[in-house]
Amino acid sequence: MSKTRVVASIVVPAAAALAAAGLLAACAPKAPAPAAAVRPKGHLFIVGGGDRDEPLMRRYVGLARRRGPAKIVVFTMASGVPLETGPEIAAEFKGYGVEDVACFHLTRDEALDPASLGVLDGATGVWFSGGDQAKLTAVLLDTPLHRRMLELYDGGGLVGGTSAGAAVMSEFMITGDERRTGNEEGTWEVIWADDVLHSRGFGFVKDAVIDQHFVTRRRHNRLMAVVLQYPALVGVGIEESTAVLVRPDGKYEVLGEGQVVVYDARRAVTARSPDGRLGGRDLRMHVLLAGDVYDLGTGRVEAAAR
Numbered sequence: 001m002s003k004t005r006v007v008a009s010i011v012v013p014a015a016a017a018l019a020a021a022g023l024l025a026a027c028a029p030k031a032p033a034p035a036a037a038v039r040p041k042g043h044l045f046i047v048g049g050g051d052r053d054e055p056l057m058r059r060y061v062g063l064a065r066r067r068g069p070a071k072i073v074v075f076t077m078a079s080g081v082p083l084e085t086g087p088e089i090a091a092e093f094k095g096y097g098v099e100d101v102a103c104f105h106l107t108r109d110e111a112l113d114p115a116s117l118g119v120l121d122g123a124t125g126v127w128f129s130g131g132d133q134a135k136l137t138a139v140l141l142d143t144p145l146h147r148r149m150l151e152l153y154d155g156g157g158l159v160g161g162t163s164a165g166a167a168v169m170s171e172f173m174i175t176g177d178e179r180r181t182g183n184e185e186g187t188w189e190v191i192w193a194d195d196v197l198h199s200r201g202f203g204f205v206k207d208a209v210i211d212q213h214f215v216t217r218r219r220h221n222r223l224m225a226v227v228l229q230y231p232a233l234v235g236v237g238i239e240e241s242t243a244v245l246v247r248p249d250g251k252y253e254v255l256g257e258g259q260v261v262v263y264d265a266r267r268a269v270t271a272r273s274p275d276g277r278l279g280g281r282d283l284r285m286h287v288l289l290a291g292d293v294y295d296l297g298t299g300r301v302e303a304a305a306r
Helices: 014-027 054-064 082-095 108-112 114-120 133-140 144-154 220-229
Strands: 043-047 071-075 100-104 125-128 158-162 172-178 196-200 208-212 234-238 242-246 251-256 260-264 269-272 278-281 284-288 293-295
Touching (some): 054 082, 054 125, 054 242, 108 114, 133 144, 133 196, 208 220, 220 260, 220 269
Parallel strands (some): 043 158
Antiparallel strands (some): 172 196
C-alpha cells in the first residue's frame, strides 16, 4: 500500500518573512571583494626623442642605482646603425658614472632562445634605443626576454627608452605609418578613422598610447585620431628632450626641457561621419610642463610650483 505524506502548510506574515530573509542574508557568508589591481613596482622612463641633457639622464641613472650599483642593458634593434648607436649610448651612461653597460643587437632566433635570458641577469635598468619601433618588436615581442622584462618592471625594475624606444612602451603602438599615404610614413594632415596604423607594443603601459617627437613634428592629428577612435586610451604625446616618468603610484611625472600633451576622450562624446572623419565633444587636453604630475586614473594634474 502506498503511503501519502501530508505536509502542513504554514502561513508566515510578510513582515516576518522579510525579517527572516534579512537575517539569513546577514548571516550568509559574503563573497570576497574583488582584489584591487596590483600596480607594477618599477618605473618607466619614456623619452620623446631628441637630445637628452645631463639632468634628465642623471635622473634615469639615479633610479637605476636605487638598489645598488647600476647595470644597464641596452637594446639597439630599432636602430639602422647599431654599431654606432650602441657605443654612443654606452659612452653616455659611462659618462654619468655607470661602469656596467652592455649593448645587444639580437636576432629573433636569439631572443627566442631561453639562454638569452642571461643578458638581463643583474640588470637594474633596461634602455631601448631610437630608430624603427617595428624592428624592435619584431625581435622581442612575446619572447622569453620580453616576458622577463615585464617581470622586472612588475618587481621594481627600471625600463626606459627614447623615440622608437618610447613608442614600444604602450600595448597600443603607433607604427609611424599612415593608411592614407599608402601604408608608408605618415604626414598626418587629417583626423580620420582607421588612418593611424598601429600594432602591438610591449605592454608596459596598458591604458594609454605613447607618441613621441610630439610638438616638433606636429603629431597632434594622429594622436587625436587614436583617442577619438579608441576613447578608453589616454593619448600621451612627449616632446623631444622631454621624458615621462611613470611611477609606481601610476602617476606620470614630466621631466626635461619640453612639454607633454595629453588627450583624454574617456568622458567625451565621440562621433564619426559617413566618410570616416572623427569628431568629439568635451575632449580634455592638458599641456604639461616639467614638474607637472598627471594622474592617469583620475585625469587630474598636480601642477609644479613655479
